[in-house]
Amino acid sequence: MVTLEDFHSDDPIAWCPGCGNFSILKALKKALVDIQQPPNELIIVSGIGQAPKTPHYLRCNCFNGLHGRTLPVATGIKLANHKLTVLAQGGDGDGYGEGGNHFLHAMRRNINITYLVHNNQVYGLTKGQASPTSEYGFVTKTTPRGARNPAFNPLLLAIACDCSFVARGFAGEIEHLAALIKKGIQHKGFALIDILQPCVSFNRVNTFKWYSDRVYKIDVNSQYDAADRINAFEKAQEWGDKIPIGVFYRIQRPTLEDQIPAIAEKPLVAQQTDPAVFSELLETFK
Amino acid sequence: MVTLEDFHSDDPIAWCPGCGNFSILKALKKALVDIQQPPNELIIVSGIGQAPKTPHYLRCNCFNGLHGRTLPVATGIKLANHKLTVLAQGGDGDGYGEGGNHFLHAMRRNINITYLVHNNQVYGLTKGQASPTSEYGFVTKTTPRGARNPAFNPLLLAIACDCSFVARGFAGEIEHLAALIKKGIQHKGFALIDILQPCVSFNRVNTFKWYSDRVYKIDVNSQYDAADRINAFEKAQEWGDKIPIGVFYRIQRPTLEDQIPAIAEKPLVAQQTDPAVFSELLETFK
Amino acid sequence: MDISIRIGGEAGQGIQSISSIIARTFVRHDFYVFINQDFASRIRGGHNFDQVRISNAPVHAAADKIQILVALDKETTRRDIDCLADNGILLFDGDGIGFTSENPNHLSIPFAQIASEVGKSKIMINSVATGAAIALTDFELRQVLDCLQEQFQQKGPETVENNQKSATAGYDFVRQNLKEKPPFRVPPAKSVRQKMLLTGSQAIALGAMASGLKFYSGYPMSPATPIMEFISSQAATYNIILEQAEDEIAAINMVIGANFAGARAMTATSGGGFCLMVEALSLAGMTETPAVIVVAQRPGPSTGLPTRTEQGDLNFVMHAGHGDFPRAILAPGYPEQALCLMSKAFNLADKYQTPVIVLGDQHFNDAYFTVDELNLRDITIDRGHILTDQDLPTPQAYERYAPSESGISSRILPGHTKAVLYADSDEHTQEGHITESATVRNQMVRKRMQKLKGLRREIGPPEIYPSGEAELVLLGWGSTHGVIKEAVNKLNQNGIVAQMVHYSELFPFNPDHIAIAALTKAKIIAVENNYLGQFAEFFSKSTGLSVDQKILKYDGRPFTSHEIVEQVKDVI
Amino acid sequence: MDISIRIGGEAGQGIQSISSIIARTFVRHDFYVFINQDFASRIRGGHNFDQVRISNAPVHAAADKIQILVALDKETTRRDIDCLADNGILLFDGDGIGFTSENPNHLSIPFAQIASEVGKSKIMINSVATGAAIALTDFELRQVLDCLQEQFQQKGPETVENNQKSATAGYDFVRQNLKEKPPFRVPPAKSVRQKMLLTGSQAIALGAMASGLKFYSGYPMSPATPIMEFISSQAATYNIILEQAEDEIAAINMVIGANFAGARAMTATSGGGFCLMVEALSLAGMTETPAVIVVAQRPGPSTGLPTRTEQGDLNFVMHAGHGDFPRAILAPGYPEQALCLMSKAFNLADKYQTPVIVLGDQHFNDAYFTVDELNLRDITIDRGHILTDQDLPTPQAYERYAPSESGISSRILPGHTKAVLYADSDEHTQEGHITESATVRNQMVRKRMQKLKGLRREIGPPEIYPSGEAELVLLGWGSTHGVIKEAVNKLNQNGIVAQMVHYSELFPFNPDHIAIAALTKAKIIAVENNYLGQFAEFFSKSTGLSVDQKILKYDGRPFTSHEIVEQVKDVI
């Protein structure tokens, strides 16, 4: 049996007291215990930022790489060993700013990775500049007169890219978030979970209270049909007085790994090469 | 009066005979004459590929930069001198592969640039690999068993990013395309025109005939409301036996330049700096 | 007089509010202050310190020993107490941080209690501590109170009053508990308010803006972010556009676009971000577009130590980009130089139509320096060869890459009324169209590389200090200027005739300056903040002179002059 | 025997179908063939040629003069006729391309007409031309027909027949119109079919696959694309995953991910794409993850001449990436070496857990070489220190970056049943957690850089040809191997005692090999396909030996031995 203790890490946490990341870490651990994920068979790939420190605070395999480049590393790992449970984890700047292109293409590939974006609508680790998800008019040191661009909506983008699992969670709803993460990991295909994460140091607008006052769950007691793309696109536009959380969109389509005969039997890492087998190929050059 | 002659360039064209790019060049010139665009006040920024050679075949200012990086260069130019008409031009690999991140963020900025993507659903200049817009199953030397990913739909993405002008043209409909380009340039804000462009050398599936058999114009004699985002999202999903061309989505929202007081009076390039004015600022350090 | 005050504690405890009040107060009274910032890559917690060095002579480096240590947390007492000079005094809040000491030089002050009681809020701890520290000197408290007044006046009179009262209470507490008179003597203060206190980043930003910067695009990255933030704070006043890019690739390409269109433009980043700019660096080289890029170095490889210092990217920036193209590399050692070199960077970029890189590092960029004056007359603006509408009398075919002896062709800007221009990243003809011709290729390679000749002549000499002959040369570049100079002074005081040779204009190497006696006759010791001694290697290669020893440090921290002196003694 | 046949024409005219049939035919009959491909960056039109050199002794470079020129367009007659040797013969379709000549060595053949009439389609022009070219030699036509048979058999008997008939008709036409017997003598052909004809790219790809490559990710870029395409063609057979990435940044990060997870992985690109990989190079260095990157060079800067050749990225790849970290750089000179060096690249990457770069260039990658044998036994697979489940007896805390004398720590792969691992791009502790400690930082920098020592010892000696002492050394690296060797032979024939010193294992420089007599006593002339003489500079710096002269070429075209010989004569 996998227990919470199995995920215990000794590495001291470097987040600010009160940061939303603590709750996300909690929800993540809870989800992992719920699905009885053996830590050894889990790898979290993260970028650079506050959120990407998370895997150090769990006992599991961790590759803490470059800002914005979580998804390609995670893709390489998953294709090399698709028996692993692969999570990618990063911030909004990491994933939607620097890493925007990989985000688009990972969704298109529908590789079986769960992607957790701690969306605090600000650059935390670099001390509070506007991020792609910062709201229009958000004042920071790089946007002293307020952000000039409307906030980037990752859910709309994901639905447009036909991402096969699109969800939003909130750090203030740990149970709900844990359930989302669980569903995301269990989903076959690429799962985006954008997580509203209060940053107590640099985002004084979108606070715990601000979010709490607004979020509501779409997936509870409702007729909501997550397979309906148009519906999802409409729902994902809601932002303001009411902010939906839950699974917006979920479909089944072939994953990348499923389409590759080379790993139908066993993962790449389990395959040995004997150079001699290439002698046949050499003949074709004669 | 600006005439076709004014856009004549002596540079010999390096495209394959029969390439769809010839028609796009024609439509572009036509649009420029229609709007009486002085060549001197026009700049085309392009990437690397077959499409990005286009500006050499016009008489106008040209910056032929890097594969995938048209939009940031165009953005820099536009912000430095917003009196210029700025076009960005590239291929599907250039814009949706290598340049995907800039595409997302240029749309968000709503900078007043018209972006022409020659979408031949293949990498032309590098001799025929799959591009993001290649259809599922498309066979190339890098996808000998067919592309494993569904084609990337730039229009859906653009609508999701609230791009203020989203259109699709076809190289086989020169008049219609010229009209789209004209509208795109006249539109205040970022205008995407994705152009179906047959590649006679490397795309034997999506040929002139294939497209001609399928395209129809949405904007002629129809009730189509291009301001309706949901509607546009639905329309942009059509692909197969029938492929709509025309303006899918068009809204007005503030452009990036409009929001910058620094250039309300005159463009940056027209502003001189006298180092002495900074003496006041130096005082603040005392 | 040479007093150093270190304020240590967790991120978020307001270390900088203490150091900046102290520093400002002294600078406004005509002292020289240098602040070295040492902090971890986190927003709250961890161990951090600011070290404020105050002197009546110029200081450009941190001291090895400190006179006053203000410990805002227990960790500071553990880590930093060894830095105290023999007569040094530790100030701390014993109850607050759970630390006790029998040492008479360790003074517990109830910061928190005073703050709550006198300042009406725990936040006032910083002002209490500020007052307490000042009380250890014979500097007047009133001057600190004035500075607090100015600092907090926008926040209203109540805030001002609470801060002032807290500082006074801290001051009084120490004075009452001091057995003798304040241990640290301070010469009489002049209230002239002429000197400036500013960081390397601010000097770089000021230099850029005064040189006509009109467009900045960048992506946040320590330690380069403060440049962007400072420019951002001034953008509205000085009509500068600051656009935060989606990534560094966008940033540099926007900068190239803006420069191409005729607006002076720059970006700043650190090594990791610069990696992403390398393709466009080569683009600027090929299209012959000016571009100024500040690389504020930090310890690599990869993410490394994001908030610490290193001079480890010299080799990289010297060779970054595929193919051969001309570039210049400058590395300021102090703010006045940063101002001039930013002006030079923009002028070289415009004149030679090619990228120019300015190397900073966390130490230089984040440290506060005191300067007597920043002379805006040092800034000249030379836009190079740009043909205006008047310069071309009639509409004509213009050739962007026309040949010339210098390798430089006249630019026009897009929008020119008489001509259009073609710029291309492919090899191109004079007209700017794509070519496959071997002959044209040869011409164009030579044309571009010819510019290196001119650039080389523009590169100024190293700074030799002191002048004259010496047996021993400490060879340095960039941010180590201050500390090497101080080490040289100490060595000379110790009877070792040493000289600093400091390079701030690094590339292309100008051989005219090699003949300098110092270099050819003396024993040369390179002092660098990196593992390999990158500059030493470049210097040897360029001059044929061998570097005899290297003093290298790569733990993410800057040198102190003491360290250098000791190591010099070891190796000579 | 040494015959060169150049086929010139527009892109899309099927130049390669002619050259490959001729080449294959000869190789199958135990001749040595070398094909140099010269083409513009366009799909149709432009001027291009393939030059097929045939000999009964090994040939590894293009000849200066050609015996047979097949002109498929008029441009070829204009551009290439000067390359004809004195007795050289031009074959062309006078009506077809609108060219006439009085010269008796210029033979007009109605390619198009014969193709339509005999081959039933204009496409058959290529077979007509092939037959015509062969007719100028006393090689048997039958052997060409056999090759056509094999080439076209999948397309059905009709295609085979049409091609064979066309070739025969071309052959007959020439034979009928030749006044004398065929001018070019060919020794009797052996039908042994032992030799292989393959490109540098194919050799690289083969080497990688036979070394256990399991994952390839890349983004198309000339001249690296053929590596990806060849691997792609074999991926299904050999259980390799080939994933085309959205950009080069994704490609290298995927490769790092796959290597981290334990699958041998690589990418290939050219200079511009490599620029985008530099940040991740540094990541591989810091996280100590193996990664193999092939950089197929082309002339820069920037887009440059995308389909042409240069050795201009050596400086760049040597210093690419911020901060200091170990790497190795290899550069094969011929296919057999490419096979071995790819094996070495993967072994070094795995053993030292760090990136390894293999430098190719357009000339090497696209040229066809004939090899007597590729010995798969030359390939060894050494995965380095990987602890399996059995190696760790009990579940335990494992330290990814545990110290060791070599600087190498044992890896485990994620999924290990007994332990988990942390890898980090920040400076990290032995456990892989982020640290700010100066002490740990120092240890980790030294640990990583320690690996350079081991790597240095692995670097093999340069090739000396011929052995013995010489007055003159031609110093080269990578793709110039064949042409320098040939030049050395010619020089020796001319009484100039010359020797080739060829480096294929470039970095880190192994000083053990400097003592070689050739280097210390002879006059050294560097021969490089770049503007600066990048290797010469590196060589001088690393050895302290001066390079006396440089023969440099940077017009995008490879050297011929004739050019080298002439320039050597000029400078000695």
Ligand SMILES: Cc1ncc(C[n+]2csc(CCOP(=O)(O)OP(=O)(O)O)c2C)c(N)n1
């Ligand atoms: C290539 C590169 N650019 C910039 C940085 C600097 N950087 C580190 S974290 C960060 C942004 C953090 O914001 P976000 O991704 O939203 O994460 P958060 O800290 O808010 O959790 C940046 C810009 C970097 N490490 N690498």
Ligand SMILES: Cc1ncc(C[n+]2csc(CCOP(=O)(O)OP(=O)(O)O)c2C)c(N)n1
């Ligand atoms: C950074 C970089 N990567 C790769 C290339 C090579 N390259 C040149 S054009 C091209 C793709 C062309 O496809 P597309 O953008 O669709 O344009 P098309 O030729 O089809 O018009 C590629 C990959 C490059 N020039 N730069």
Ligand code: SF4
């Ligand atoms: S800065 Fe914000 S996101 Fe980062 S740890 Fe602190 S509260 Fe959390």
Ligand code: SF4
């Ligand atoms: S390869 Fe395709 S896109 Fe390129 S010029 Fe030829 S037909 Fe046009």
Ligand SMILES: [Mg+2]
């Ligand atoms: Mg964030």
Ligand SMILES: [Mg+2]
């Ligand atoms: Mg394309």
